Amino acid sequence: MKTPAAEPGFAFPDWAYKPESSPGSRQIQLWHFILELLRKEEYHDVIAWQGDYGEFVIKDPDEVARLWGVRKCKPQMNYDKLSRALRYYYNKRILHKTKGKRFTYKFNFNKLVLVNYPFIDMGMTGGPVPQSAPPIPSGGTHFRFPPCTPSDVLSPSEELRSPTLFSSVARRLARGSVSDCSDGTSANSEVEESLSEEQHRRGPGPDIPAFRGPPLPRLSHEGIFRVYPRPRVPEPLSPFPVSPMGAPTGLLPPQLSPALPMTPTHTHMNYTPSPTLSPMYPGGSHFSFNPEDMKRYLQAHTQSVYNYHLSPRAFLHYPSIVVPQPQRPEKPLHLPPDEPPFKFKLQPPPLGKKQRDRLLEPSSSTSSSSGVPQIKVEPISDAEEDEEELMVEVTDISEEEEDEEVFKAPTAPEQKAPPPILPGKEEEAVNAGNESGRCIPLKLRFKRRWSEDQRLEAEGVAEESDKKVRSNQEEPKLPPQPGGTPCRRVSTDLQRATEELSLESRDC
DNA sequence: CCCGGAATAA
């Protein structure tokens, strides 16, 4: 078919790619490319959404490979190679294979997304397109993160990030790809997976028009970038500003995207001090939904987990979400600009795989408490790496997310408009944590979390246990917390769901 | 077809 290269039709906003100061901007990443194709009808014969959320099938592998080869200037590209590249995404949790279906993969939007369009939620209304839910960037929805500057509207090619704030943030945010390619890319975003069929959007949540297809009003860069002046929280429920583009339906933030909330959150928060920018900020917006929503989401997610063995972590938080917690702004304690954020790496730097295999024997559970908090013994190395990295590109929900929760401000001033974010707040945020008492030292929390994750993964993986599940279980950690009564469980269902997943983790 | 290890390029 046509070569993508030739088609400038859509382009992701530049910022969608990760500009990162990398030299020469990086090449487009495969998953971006896939998404591009998915959203273009021209390619529906070669690749299309199908099945559940985020699931797509490559109808014509050779063609897809060819197109990819064209894009990358790798004439020798073929499906075998392309698929290898896709496989690398498994560990990164960007993609998963839908077992039993040829050429079928599934995006794990939970992680992906939001970098670009943090809050969009796919509403997938039962809409017309049954397809898996293509993510929809509703035009208006996305917010731009970084720019604090008024002139946010950047030129497309410019990176948004203001040098300053962004720097770190930016790095994390996106990494990516770039459009070096001549072809345009489509502006699309990834979406997170959320409920598929059900789209119960409650009142306030209008939805997002989701979708692919032509319908999208594609915004030109202008549109995309346009800044919406104070989105702020209109209502408690709808955190997000309203439609940017004047989206017909009024894009409000979908209430549900569970994934969203967490995801970028703090990442963004860090850099985006101004309330306006911070999507989640409003808070807890997501939290506002009722348990039912969560329940559904969980179910869906659970399913996904089971089916695809996605990382459950993604929703650890949810259960606790119940509480509306608005203020995210405070929580930024992570990255105080200067301070070393604790970005903890839960794991010690993994040895090279090679080395590990050779040198490392499982027995090494030595606790090396060198200065660094090492919590994890020997996890799956990949996982670890990924996490960090993922966050970058994809906003990862998992790791940091928890933090968020941890930090989320307990005091929930629902009504109160969130105070402008002050730089100094970080400390407060921390304190806040204390105040609520939930407060377990961060390290411990992480540790716990880590353990849980491990377990979860191990279990989850266990099913499939692909070849390498090596020794994971060795972690000493996490004695189940005795006293910890789950703080808030939304509902029984949720609880159940979580349990099933064996995710009971939660803090306090 | 699908899976990943390994080596390597950019």
Next chain:
DNA sequence: TTATTCCGGG
């Protein structure tokens, strides 16, 4: 780092 290339194995 992210692919690309090659490849043995299921």
